[in-house]
Amino acid sequence: MTPFHRAREAARRLRQHIFKETAASGIVSHVVVTAVAHEDAENFLISDAPPSDRALGGADAMLDHDFQHIVVRNDVSTGERAFLVAHEFGHWKLHHETHDGCHKVVDTTLKPEDGETSGTQKVEAYGARERAELQANIFARELLLPRDVARNLFLSGRTADQLARELELPLELVRQQLLDGLLLPEPVEEASEPPKAFVPTAEQIAAAESKATTSLVKAGPGTGKTATLLMRVQRLLENGAKPEELLLLTFSNRAAREIVDRLQQLGVENAHQMWVGTFHAFGLEFLRKNCQKFSLQSRFGVADKMAEIAVLEPHIYSLDLQAFNPLGDPLDWLKTVVEAIQRAKDELADAATYAAAVEASAAETPADLLARQRDVAKLYNCYEANTKDNPHLVDMGDLVMLPALALTDNYESFKPSVGRFKHILVDEYQDVNRASAQLVKALAAHAETLWVVGDARQAIYRFRGASMRSIVKFGDDYPDHVPFPLNENRRSYEEVVRVFEYTGRESHPLQHLLPLDYVEPARGASGVTPLHVKCPTTDIVQGEVAANVARIHKLGVAYRDQVVLASRHDTCGETANALNASGIPALHLGDIFQRPETKDLLALLQLFIDRSGSGLLRLSRLPGLEMPTADVDLILTWLDSSRPEALSWFDAPPAGLSKNGIAALQRWKSIFKGLSSKDSPWDIICSLLLDRTHILAPHLAGNTILDITRRIALWQLIYFLRVPDGGHAYQTVGSFISRLRRRLRIGDDRELRVPPPEADSLDAVAVMTIHGSKGLEFEAVHVVDIDAKHFVMATAPDLMPESLLQSLDEEENLEERTEASNKLYVALSRAREHLVLYENQAGTKAKCVSAISNAAHLLRPVQGVATAAKPAEPKAATIGADHHAGQCEFQGFMTYMVCPRRYYYDFVKNLKPAVGLHPAALIEGAVMRELFVPYGADPSIVANDVDNTLSSIGHAFKDSLPHLRVYANSLLSAGRRLIRVPRAAMAKPFQVKCAGLLINIAAHNILSTGKNAYTIDFVRTKPPGKLGRQRSSIRWMLKHLAATNQNLSFNARIHVLSTGDVETMGPDSPRWDNKFTVSAAEGLLAGNFEARPNQWECPKCRHFLHCPA
Template sequence: MPGVIPEKVNVEQQAAITHGHGPLLIIAGAGTGKTTVVTERIADLIMNRQVPADNILALTFTDKAADEMQDRVERILPYGYVDLWVTTFHSFGQRLLQAHALDIGLPDNFRLLNQTEQWMLIRNHLDEFELNYYRPLGNPTKFISALVKHFSRLKDEDISPEEYIKYARALTKGKAKKSLPEEDVAEADRVMEMAKAYETYTKLLLDEGALDFGDLILYTLKLLRERPAILKKYQHQFQHILVDEFQDTNWAQFELIKRLAAPRNNLAVVGDDDQSIYKFRGASVSNILEFEKDFPDAKVIVLTKNYRTKQSILDLSYQFIQLNNPDRLEAKIMDGGALHQTAQDGELKVVKRLKAQRDGQGEIELMHVQTQEEEARVVADKITEMKEKNSQAAWNDFCLLVRANDHAELFIQEFEKRGMPYTFLAARGLFTKPLVLDVLAYLRLLDNYHESAAVHRILGHQLFNVPQRDIIELTHIAKKKAWSLFEAMEHCDEVTLSMEGNKGIEQLMTLVASHTALAQQKNVGEVVLAFLNDSGYLKDITKVDDTKSRDLVRLLKQFYATVQKFLAGKPEGTVREFLAYIQHVTESGDAGALEHDVESGPETIRIMTIHSAKGLEFPYVFVCNAVDQRFPSMDRKDAIEVPDALVREILPSGDAHLQEERRLMYVAITRARDGIFFTAAEDYGGTRRKKPSQFLYELKLLEPPVKAKSKAEPLPERLFQPSPPTPMGSFIGVGAGNDRYNFTKLSTYAKCPWQYRYAFVLQVPRRGSYQLSYGTSMHNALKNFFALWNTRKTDASLKSPYVSLEELLTMYERSFVDEWYDTKKKRSDYFAKGKESLTEWYKQVSKYPPEVLAVEQPFNLKVEEFVINGSIDRVDELSKNKKTGQARVKLVDYKTGKFKDKFEKEDKYQLLIYMLAAQDPNILNAEVEELQYYFLDENKDNTLKPTQKDTDAAKEWVVDSIKKIRSGDFRPTPSKIVCSFCDFKEICEFRAI
């Protein structure tokens, strides 16, 4: 049927579209029209070669790509069809397994678990896993995410539990454990622990009637291997198979493809090894690199005509990516291979170099500045300048690409300051959006009136309009009377509040009373809708049809989809059960997926990660934060790695991580049509200046560097607090609290100034923690022990040890703080752990009794004009200075956490503050010889011998921290580690999860 091939396709594209039988590798460089080739090839097979539509299988990686491909094919075909198998790998596996589940012993109505649900399954059955190495008592869920990822990687490599256990046994097979080195035995035990955990996890899934995404491929392979008749059925059906983005396939997916394609091998794969950037998701670039070995008779077609980017930018990207040789496909195929042609002089002529089909040279520039704030300013300046010069330019012609989401913050702040429209296309973060935090805070309030953090957030919302001064008054009386914030609201007549504040509180109390009753009768979905409607929230965000309102409605829709998903598994799910579900979701590290339609929506500057930009294009692209350890990023290996002996993927000869980062830069550069701009700064707020990214040298952009000058006036040294799109409880005018400080306050400020603001400026009441309860129990027991010890020591008739073990354990039992433990078992475990630790500690103390000078020694230390207070757990006298009579002492601080063999900066500062206090003539007037942390759980110590340099650094840290606090500089510094343990993460829109 003539006319199916569009006239505009080039020679190489047409050859790929019309290829007949046999394997075909289409190497499609960036911007070469691969989607056109795939869709036109499907249409050609149907219309010109009379292949029935349901005899063609086209596989890709995202639902969006599959939908787009199917839409294009449908537009090309002049008639309908029975079925078109254009689908993702996982949807294809799910379809086959649902049809043939019983053939391999699976439930035909299996549930499909996402990554978060896998985490929750393991968490709920943690006691069934025989974990030792990977289950620390202090944080038993610490390694669950690592386990989930490990199991996923095993499935990517098509490794079964039986194979893993067999490998683990082989590590010690035929060898007596006693004859093996201790480290070899420990490693063998660790591997066996993982192998058995994998077996347990697999069994749990089947017991629950569930599969995870990796199972969809693994069990489909099992089906085709163990049921030859079913394999033959689908081999006969799928006469032609096409795979898009082939470089992103993992080992198991390629195995599945090869089995289905045999024996015809009418397999066409489209990909580009230079754009393989999903190693963290299990992608195996070796699949495309080794394709010709699997299919020696494969035809290879290279698409080199680029319809997107100007030549100078293409040349830049090409010379750069060649640094990945010899582990690139272009370099691997030898003389005479399909990717090369022999020139007249006998040398190889490489044909993978992309050739621009658009005239003119692109703009390439490096903007290298001093500070990160200046970096944001020069980007904003450049965009403004280019838009002014080109009247046709639109805001969405510009895109900022960052290596990680948190690198975008200062650019966002600068755009907001200037009123420049932007859209931040983060892939995750639904549960940190202000609107979602509002709804969750209200649900927490309904579930527990004494959840003061939630009450604080709701009180400060514009719906109720309670002035911040009134909230501070309520917080003050709550603290004074030992009330929750809700109880303070109930007694608000005892406080002088504004008329506006009283009105808002009355409105909130009425709403809470109504919805509390509703929550006892209806599921959480109905309660959420009632809040949105009764409070006027929904009305408020929908009354104006603008970009902001549409974004809020979109977020609300996505959040309500989360509620509906929860209710699908528990139709009568209550508010409390939903909150527990959300707690588990966030504990797993899931911040909530965000959906964006990049190619539609308002005219704004786009900000996104490079991974998110794959497949997109923009006239002007800015690659930001091009500095060492940001891009390329640091190599973060899997916490639990698959043993090399089990990995089937062929590993590169070079640095795999650096090569992946280089491919990521290549993808970033090739998103640009007309201009590519690289930005870097020297100062990103740390103690060391950042070095430029090695990629800038490899791109030959630093000879010489282009020093960009900002047109904007420099911002003052102290920036104002950021203003979220929908402020909740944000109050700039509050002072920094009283003039007395302690190490806890300063270390909180060092972790995150915004956390300090919640804790010590606004003084938001917060929930206790079982770790704190346990630590307090141990400290109190030892305090009482040495108090009695020192008392009895003065009795000459008594000998050491002055206090018995039985007395110590009795003190511990009486001191034990029985609060905030999640379960009775956890309380019992911690109580037993404390007894065991103290028993071992007692052996050491009774054998080598210290000369205890003071216990819980309080101090108020003056550092310049500031006062630091605190208490030293224990002061041991080592000797006397005969000349001065001063005691030479060791300061001991007890810890109940995990032993640290190295002193972090802040660890030193705590002990050094204690040392300054002990040396003070008005406190102890002692000579400090040693500083020691004693880790009670492991009965290990770490001792520091202080230097003058250490002391000076501690003083400087104290003074600098307090000055920043008093200046009101509370800019948030979120990080996954800090935020995951923050008491205010539920109400903080800046949290990083």
């Protein structure tokens, strides 16, 4: 049970105690507050005061414990007043120490636009003060309107707005309680068993009672690392240390929460006065306390990756970049640049240090890479200048680097804020980077003790900037340290221990530097030998996973005590789908922006800003928004030609709608009345779901794991709409859509794939990546696909100069090779009793990772034969042959190869949404239309496509207009140099036949290069992508032409306007070109238009928000 769940339960008990049988009904807020104030004759005094009153001290409300007095500001509504008072009651019931008042209401602020940035919320979610505030918020919400009461009232017909008015509650509070009550699973209270007596080992006692100034506890998997850490805290307190003198740093909010929970369970007095949290949370608090010394405002935001890119993007055009092209859409390379800047900060390198490192490594750096690094140096200098001038923003790297450098250079200046910390404890020390290691060093230099715990063989976060050097070379930084090895494993049975021990010793690159001690399994042998299941196909892998999960479940192991681990997110999704299709509950959210239920909400938002109305295809099937298909098609066709303002067609619809279509349109008009694209997406979705429609209704029934997962995904998305984005304080629908696409393209949405804590008690198999399993343990672990390709050495980031990175050892790539082995070591060591490894032998290059092959004597080989049940596939759109008459255009054929559903929208439905797309994509299309006209058209007709496109670009990109004009002119100039005229007609189309499908090929030019020899030219604005569908299609076309015209020879060229590159290819088509091209032609002829989700392609697609529909 988390501290937040305990707060909720405390509020429920109090409400039940006071109101008895009426507690389960809606009660007006002031009645609740008054009753609590007089509970058990406590007679709290509640008084109101102006916000400027000294009694408030700048807070919204103030609790005086000694006099049982609450002072609340007098300029708030009745509902807000009730919330603030209930919040202070939460402190009274939960936090019995003196409380300094609620200066802000963290996370659940009643005004979303006043909330913290998403970056700040990620960091401060488990700081000491924030933890107390969040608990008090949750207590207040549950006291005034319990989740289950909110749910029951909503299901009986009340709306959020009605509840807010009837119960005199803030609408925001009602919305949150409704969403939580309707969409989150209720945590299941497990039968409490008396805790097993903990008997520490001699090694644990020695580590906990260390008298050394500096102690390094080497704790392998399952050796009681956290228990030893808690013992250390207890021993320090028993020996006279004060709680406020302890600083405990860790790397995740989950780990911090677990430590605080267990300290409370152990009855550690005044545990709340310890500082427990992440390095970033510590840095945030440090900078807030010393904001003036860093030229920051007292309340500043923390930039996430999106905000970091936003700092740089306006300035990239004036930096004379040589390797990175600032014109067009720079997002893909800006992502790598800001990642390099953050990595440099991990290495304590400011812009000047980075630039010097680039030049120091210049002689050994390839020319193309050196050009990119020199560009990064320019960009870093620009980024640094602009962030230093912004007193309202820091980034994630600053949160550790700035305190580390400041405390190293001038500790005395900051002694008032950190001088109280006499004992420094660090969890998971193997995950530190140079900045966090230096921060620890600076703090420890003025503390009495430093006590760190970690395991070099569990260092797997190098891709985030962590370096195992700090723990492997700990003695270099702390030569007088005392090591304390923990070698008794209390988690796993001997059979499991011997497997991961073997991979951590016999084939581990770190063995010569840091030999692995013998591990003693305290639980002894179980008689259950780990399995190595060899599977010929992926289908059999999934079938064997389902069969083994079911077999182990029959042995008495609950589903929630089993986990499936994989290296890739897509493998997790496929395996979870297979398990659920087999009737085995598996919890996996995956990419929530690809889920059908969340796409419904995205399509709703799209409608507010999209003149094409493409979302109608999807929305016309939702409860209350049903509309006849013929009317939908009529409206979409009319919108395509007339392009009125979004939603204006409610008042001026096209002629010809049916009677049912007109009635449906009237319903839509009523539902959307008063809502605007300038509203926040949170307000719009909450209003539509909780006040105006029954869209939620189909999702509220059912309690299968798939039902629950759908509701959790909706909850994740809706709350995501509420968080201010990056450095911006407030989102509108338009800004949200644009930023969402960009966020997905840079992969900054991964946290939404982690279910909330309420899902922890669900009896379902967990499915996660190996990196996500760090710190967890399960009775049964299924490691999917132990193919060698998933455990290969990761290369160092190429934008980091070699001289900036500390080397672990003279041996080349030792740290990279070590981390690859560590990943397997971590996966295997999560298991307590059952360990099942699945080798996927599909593919010509499939090969089992050698560490497992070499451990064959410790595993029982099994030949996989079971096949997986197939998940129910959503019905794909199909069209008859009359829609394509057995032929298609070459451009359409290439679109089909990328995604059949995209072809369906582009060439069958003729939809043209542009919302959220970067305007560079629109400019590129306009340039091609200005350069070329179809064969037979008059090229002398002047075109104004670029000017028209630039004039249509919205306010969000107004600052980019001059640069987009330069980009357009650059492309036009390159194109006219190529065609040598202002505008040209394309070549006469010709046809090729593929698997019975006629493909009409319209090249930009066909040139005779000699007797019976032809060169076919294609022009594009940007280089082809890595997958090269155009290349595959062209190579296949050339091969086909050569086979059917044996007396002629053909080659082709792709001209790229943005780079000037020309790629030439002949008819030497590889086998896979035939496979891909023929299968695409067969699918198109069959009318198969299934969606083909792809994490890179989809966010760039114009149909992303409503697909599949």
